Amino acid sequence: MTAHSVQRPHALSIENLSLEFPTYAGAIKALDGVTIKVGNAEIVGLVGESGCGKSVSTMAATRLLPEGRYKITQGSIRLFGRDPMAMDEEELQQVRGKLVSTIFQEPMNALNPTIRIGQQLVSVIRRHEALGRKAAEAVAVNILADMLIPEPARIMQAYPFELSGGMRQRVLIAMAFSCNPGLIIADEPTTALDVTVQAAILRLIQGRARRTGTSVVFISHNIAVVSQICDRLYIMYAGRIVESGPTRAVLDRPQHPYTRALLRCLPERVRPKEPLESIPGTVPNLLDPPPGCFYRPRCPEADTRCMEKPHETALPGGQAVSCWQRAGHPSLPSSEVPS
Amino acid sequence: MKAAPLLSVENLTVRFPGATNWYGRVTSQVHAVNNVDLCVLPGESLGIVGESGCGKSTLVQAVIGLVGLTSGRVLVDGHDFAGANGTLKRDLRQKMQIVFQDPQSSLDPRLPVWRLITEPLHIRGGMPTAALRARAEELAISVGLRSDQLDRLPHEFSGGQRQRIAIARALSTDPELLILDEPTSALDVSVQAQIINLLLKLQRELGLSYLFISHDVSLVRHFCDRVAVMYLGQIVETGTAEAVFDDPAHPYTRTLLASVPSLKNSLLDVDASLTGELPNNRRLPAGCYYRERCGSAVPGCELPQALLTVRKAGAEKASPHQARCHLHIPA
Numbered sequence: 239m240t241a242h243s244v245q246r247p248h249a250l251s252i253e254n255l256s257l258e259f260p261t262y263a264g265a266i267k268a269l270d271g272v273t274i275k276v277g278n279a280e281i282v283g284l285v286g287e288s289g290c291g292k293s294v295s296t297m298a299a300t301r302l303l304p305e306g307r308y309k310i311t312q313g314s315i316r317l318f319g320r321d322p323m324a325m326d327e328e329e330l331q332q333v334r335g336k337l338v339s340t341i342f343q344e345p346m347n348a349l350n351p352t353i354r355i356g357q358q359l360v361s362v363i364r365r366h367e368a369l370g371r372k373a374a375e376a377v378a379v380n381i382l383a384d385m386l387i388p389e390p391a392r393i394m395q396a397y398p399f400e401l402s403g404g405m406r407q408r409v410l411i412a413m414a415f416s417c418n419p420g421l422i423i424a425d426e427p428t429t430a431l432d433v434t435v436q437a438a439i440l441r442l443i444q445g446r447a448r449r450t451g452t453s454v455v456f457i458s459h460n461i462a463v464v465s466q467i468c469d470r471l472y473i474m475y476a477g478r479i480v481e482s483g484p485t486r487a488v489l490d491r492p493q494h495p496y497t498r499a500l501l502r503c504l505p506e507r508v509r510p511k512e513p514l515e516s517i518p519g520t521v522p523n524l525l526d527p528p529p530g531c532f533y534r535p536r537c538p539e540a541d542t543r544c545m546e547k548p549h550e551t552a553l554p555g556g557q558a559v560s561c562w563q564r565a566g567h568p569s570l571p572s573s574e575v576p577s
Numbered sequence: 578m579k580a581a582p583l584l585s586v587e588n589l590t591v592r593f594p595g596a597t598n599w600y601g602r603v604t605s606q607v608h609a610v611n612n613v614d615l616c617v618l619p620g621e622s623l624g625i626v627g628e629s630g631c632g633k634s635t636l637v638q639a640v641i642g643l644v645g646l647t648s649g650r651v652l653v654d655g656h657d658f659a660g661a662n663g664t665l666k667r668d669l670r671q672k673m674q675i676v677f678q679d680p681q682s683s684l685d686p687r688l689p690v691w692r693l694i695t696e697p698l699h700i701r702g703g704m705p706t707a708a709l710r711a712r713a714e715e716l717a718i719s720v721g722l723r724s725d726q727l728d729r730l731p732h733e734f735s736g737g738q739r740q741r742i743a744i745a746r747a748l749s750t751d752p753e754l755l756i757l758d759e760p761t762s763a764l765d766v767s768v769q770a771q772i773i774n775l776l777l778k779l780q781r782e783l784g785l786s787y788l789f790i791s792h793d794v795s796l797v798r799h800f801c802d803r804v805a806v807m808y809l810g811q812i813v814e815t816g817t818a819e820a821v822f823d824d825p826a827h828p829y830t831r832t833l834l835a836s837v838p839s840l841k842n843s844l845l846d847v848d849a850s851l852t853g854e855l856p857n858n859r860r861l862p863a864g865c866y867y868r869e870r871c872g873s874a875v876p877g878c879e880l881p882q883a884l885l886t887v888r889k890a891g892a893e894k895a896s897p898h899q900a901r902c903h904l905h906i907p908a
Contacts (some may be wrong), residue, residue: 288766404628432628432792437836459765462838490838503770503800506839510818513777514770514799520735 249421249453250276250299250338255313257298260506264522268294271313271475275324276421278284279451280443281319283468283485285461285500289521291477292457294424300338318420334365339414342442343426345406349398352443356410361404361513381412385442403433403525415446423454428463440467461500470556473497476522476532479550483557493559531562532572539563581655582616583754583786584640584673589613589649591632591639591810595859597887607859609635610647611810614884622780622787624801624818626794631854632810633790637756640788641675644740651755657684671701674747678759680739682732682748687868690717691727694745701750720775737768744775754786756830762793773800796824806830809866812884816898826887826900836873865902877903 252274267293268276275284282293290362297303301322304559313401315322317338327332334340339341342348359378360528363369375394382390385408398406407427414422424443428436432500447454458464464471464485471488473481473496481494492498502505502515519536522528528535539543550560591610594603610632617623625633632884638644640651651658655668661669676698676866677683686692691713698704698712720741732740740760747755757776761769762839771829773796779785792799797804798818805815806827814827825831856862862878871878884899 279727287767433794433838434628434832434838436838460838461766462840465840466838500766501840504765504795504840505773506795506841511777513774516770516774517767541870558803 246314249278249280249318250274250455251316252295252299253314253316255295255315255406256311257294257300257308258311259308261525264525265309266525268308268477268524270527272474272477272479274455274472274479276453276455278420278453280470281456281468281531283359283464283471284473284474285325285456285459285471286456286458287521289524290474290476292426292459294423295474296340296455297372298459300334300340300423301325303341312347332366335362335419336417337419338421339419339448340423340425341407341410341414341419341427343428345403345410345427346398348410349406351398353394353397354394355398355401357555359409361396362413363416364428376415378412378548381416382409384446385409385412386437387412404431404439405438407431407435411442411446414450415450418450421455422447423455423457426459427456429458431462436463440525448471454496457500461489462504473500476527477524478532478560480533480561481557481559482563483553484555487555487557489555493553493557493564494533494561495563496533499536526549531560580618582652582671583619583654584788584868585616585652586636586640587614587650587652589639589651589752591635591644591648592647605859608861609810611861613810614806615805615812617788619753619786620780620784621803622789622805624789624791624797624802624809626791626797627782627807627832628855630858631807632858633807634758635810636793636807637675637758637788640671641756642670643675643836657812664796667701670751671697671750673754673756674750674752675732675792676740676743676760679763680731680736680743681763683743686731689730690722691841693731693742695749696743696746697750697790700724707865711751713745714749717742719748719779720745721771735768736764737771740764740772741775744772744779746887748779748783748906750887752785754788756788756790758790759792760789761789761796770794776800780854793824795839796858809855809861811866811901813867813902814898815884816887819900820887824898826898827867827902828871828873828904832870832872873904874902 252272255269255272257265258567272295274295286292299317299322302386304423308576317333335483356378360371360374363374363377379394384392387393387405387408428439431439443454456464456468469486471482471485472479473494477498481488481497489498492501501516505514508514517536531548534540534544548560548562548565550558551565552558589610590612593607593609595605595607598604613636627633635644636864639646648661656665656669658669691710694713694716695709698709699871717727720739728738761772764772780878786793789797789801801818804818804821805812807831814821814825814830821830822834825834845852862868865882867876868874881905882901884901886902887898
């Protein structure tokens with residue numbers, strides 16, 4: 239007990255979580271035994287293709303999934319040691335924005351189009367901090383300036399439609415950081431943006447998080463983007479974590495066949511005009527997933543053992559992989575991805 | 578020996594009315610495309626890269642006739658496309674087809690696949706239904722669909738398969754040039770790889786030319802023979818893919834390349850001040866369009882810039898490496 243109180247709890251700890259969405263056609267098993275740990279002041283990346291459960295796991299953690307439309311079949315979630323599933327609406331409102339805040343992909347949908355930027359920022363700040371209007375405005379202008387927004391005082395008076403996409407996303411990041419949360423969930427924050435703007439936004443998120451010691455969960459389908467700012471990565475496939483570990487280790491020595499295929503799909507690693515490696519087949523139907531390893535039907539290394547669900551094997555260097563082919567070989571084979 | 582260009586665009590300018598006054602007269606204009614020259618040779622791929630809003634899509638829509646030209650000419654096989662009439666126009670039109678970014682909205686949700694694929698032939702007329710269906714089957718198989726999928730509707734397919742349907746439809750009139758407007762940016766990387774492989778295979782088999790628009794620099798480098806970098810409706814640098822990407826001459830190209838996230842190097846080395854946004858295109862800046870964001874702007878940049886050949890040993894004559902910068906500072 240004393241050991242627990244000395245050690246600070248994880249910012250986010252998702253333990254063996256399984257979650258389904260009941261439909262008339264049956265239950266869609268969106269998450270199956272997902273374990274994600276985000277330490278304090280750690281930037282963690284969540285990578286996978288669309289529909290693999292990246293957003294669902296973080297939305298479950300902030301209770302943003304539609305109430306009553308989903309069922310948690312096993313596992314637990316802890317946000318700074320507290321269970322969001324046990325909170326009532328009032329507590330949740332205290333937690334969201336103050337303890338945890340989310341940056342969504344599409345900034346136009348996340349801002350109210352009929353209210354000025356300044357007012358939206360001030361109302362977020364005043365909800366969580368005991369500040370007067372003037373003081374909250376000063377905080378808002380400061381944080382906008384911190385996000386490299388030129389003329390923050392003028393932007394405070396602007397409506398969302400007057401700003402460009404990159405500018406709107408910066409406003410949302412400012413809003414997310416405005417109450418100094420302990421954890422920020424960035425759900426594909428740069429997917430809708432250009433590379434030049436993306437570079438600026440990634441730098442802002444990383445710089446601010448490092449300065450204030452904020453933990454970040456960075457969700458993206460683009461492994462190259464994630465590799466830029468994350469300390470650790472989780473690779474997801476069809477609602478399961480297939481591989482995790484420190485960013486450089488996962489990229490340099492990918493262990494799971496899916497991770498390797500994902501890296502080989504990138505044009506960066508192939509000579510021009512050569513065919514790119516693609517993954518045959520499609521993602522399994524989560525209404526009726528195949529037995530054993532979900533990646534088995536597409537995996538070139540699959541054998542009979544793969545008919546059973548693989549358990550997670552810890553490897554030296556903090557990497558972990560869920561694959562039978564690696565289960566018997568704790569030593570790391572060298573990289574098979576041409577660099 | 579240089580083949581005649583399949584498509585050549587000369588001095589193309591597109592402007593849209595931006596605002597009108599009380600009388601309905603246009604008071605300001607959006608300068609979407611400004612004096613663009615480019616050509617596509619038979620069997621080659623030309624990539625166009627640039628930020629969103631730089632005019633890439635408007636340029637190709639003007640080429641294919643979806644947007645009116647303000648001035649300039651588009652020549653297809655040496656014939657003026659905009660000025661053509663009757664059968665000549667129809668024949669020229671069938672030499673070019675376009676694949677859009679979002680297959681969800683570019684396919685009619687109520688038509689079965691075989692009708693979608695043969696829609697251009699149906700419009701052209703003169704083919705009986707049985708022949709159309711046979712052609713649809715042939716095309717579907719060539720893009721990797723199965724013949725038992727021909728009677729399904731678009732919503733039954735995944736994003737990658739829908740893009741295959743869009744490609745099959747574009748191929749139905751036996752075009753020589755395919756315009757690909759961000760064909761893979763709505764897809765996952767593994768599916769993107771399948772579509773890119775399909776396009777490369779079709780190019781080898783049918784000798785197609787591609788005009789490929791993308792904001793993904795690494796994809797363009799992989800896919801294209803030549804590239805043109807656009808900024809504010811203008812081509813700022815053009816040349817072979819290797820020349821432009823390995824030894825960029827224009828400061829904008831260098832910023833763009835440095836901002837591309839890569840597994841090898843860290844983004845955080847890029848200078849923060851350079852990663853800005855496009856200026857307003859209602860009023861074009863005098864002189865170099867990139868001057869305000871440029872880290873190496875000097876006196877002389879306030880003058881209009883021309884596309885100059887980058888003086889460099891071993892440059893190919895057929896497609897010179899040109900940049901719209903009077904400095905040509907080596908990287």
